[in-house]
Amino acid sequence: MKAILFLIGFTLLVSCESDDDQRRNPNLLNINVNYEVNLSLPQFNNLNFSGNSVYIPGQGNLGLIIVNSGSSYLAWDAADPNLIPEDCSRLIIEGLNASSRCNDPGNSYSLVTGQSLEEELRYPLFAYRITKSGGVLRIFN
Secondary structure, X not given: OHHHHHHHHHHHHHHOOOHHHHHOOOOOOOOOOEEEEEOOOHHHHHHHOOOOEEEEOOOOOOOEEEEXXXXXXXXXXXXXXXXXXXXXXXXXXXXXXXXXXXXOXXXXXXXXXXXXXXXXXXXXXXXXXXXXXXXXEEEEO
C-alpha cells in the first residue's frame, strides 16, 4: 500500500510544472507590470464596449494592449513575441487583431486568443493577468 501511495505522490510531483516555463520567451524581457486602468477616464472609454481595444505605451516591452472581448478583459504585451523588440515589432491594433510591420506581410495575431492568424509561429502573444474591481482594471504579471 505504501508503494502505491509513493508511486502516486511521485507521479504528481514529477508531472507538475509552473507556467513560468511555458511563458518564457527569449525575445521578450521579463518586465514587471503593475498598471491600473480607470474605465471612467476618457482615454479608456472604448474599453466599456465589447470588441474594442486600447494601446497603452510605456508598460511591458513595447506597451500594453487591453481588449474588451465581450465576455472578459484581456491584456497583451504590444511586442511581437516572435521578434526581438524594435520599433517595427510593436503591434498595431486592427479591430480584434494586431500586426507588426517588420516583415511584408507582418506577423498578425488575434487579440481574443493571442494566437497567430497566418502561419504557425513559435510564440503566442504574451498575456498579462488582469482583474476588475468596480470600474478599475489592474494589469500585472
